[in-house]
């Protein structure tokens with residue numbers, strides 16, 4: 001279905017132009033001093049038309065405002081009883097212009113692409129839709145197909161949401177992020193003491209660590225490293241309350257852990273971390289509750305200090321690997 005003429009006129013150049021004559025409510029909903037944007041429809045009444053982008057703007061109003069009643073502009077005199085259901089906002093549209101304001105990344109980041117200083121780095125736009133005694137806002141996010149002119153120029157830096165965090169595209173992106181950090185970001189290669197890491201030398205492994213590629217088995221196993229070196233990730237995760245402690249390595253199960261930890265007994269967060277670490281090509285993963293030898297006593301107070309070397313080492317290791325659950 002074709003776009004309406006108003007939606008067809010939206011372009012990066014028009015969206016980012018200075019707004020000559022902003023409406024009197026502009027300052028109430030915009031903190032940026034220099035008004036930028038464009039008039040979309042001269043009359044909000046036309047938003048009811050069957051244009052696909054107009055429909056997205058309508059949906060953004062409902063989505064952005066959630067289940068709440070109409071949020072009111074500051075100074076509005078409407079009482080809560082007079083507020084309308086946002087899903088019915090179309091009934092309250094008025095004959096006044098709809099404005100679009102660009103959503104830019106002012107830091108001009110386009111990680112992991114190279115930043116292009118002259119580009120606009122748009123993430124989307126905010127739509128301001130006038131209704132009786134009020135203006136509703138909605139946010140529309142833009143994305144550019146990889147390799148398209150908009151993407152290559154970095155004028156539009158949004159990208160399509162991945163189908164899941166556990167799909168090949170997600171791991172390809174993760175590997176690119178890590179590669180960019182290692183190759184281009186000096187700050188990402190600094191240790192906590194600000195020394196620069198030598199990327200060519202793998203760090204000394206923690207005393208105990210999980211080998212996540214033990215032969216043909218899916219089950220990881222705990223190994224003693226005896227000062228050997230290698231690249232590894234460390235998992236940072238929230239500990240459950242004491243009555244739901246994660247699986248731990250203790251005196252009783254230590255030998256079993258070294259033989260292999262059955263996949264089915266591993267908590268989901270740990271499984272995800274193991275899969276992700278494998279996908280980015282690592283052999284080792286450090287997880288506190290499995291790699292710290294516990295006597296079931298108060299492990300937590302000492303945990304912080306004992307973690308520090310693991311995180312500082314793994315954080316800067318190449319590939320710099322720090323998995324957050």
Ligand SMILES: [Zn+2]
Nearest residue numbers: 004007051054
């Ligand atoms: Zn339209």
Ligand SMILES: [Zn+2]
Nearest residue numbers: 180181185188
């Ligand atoms: Zn980095």
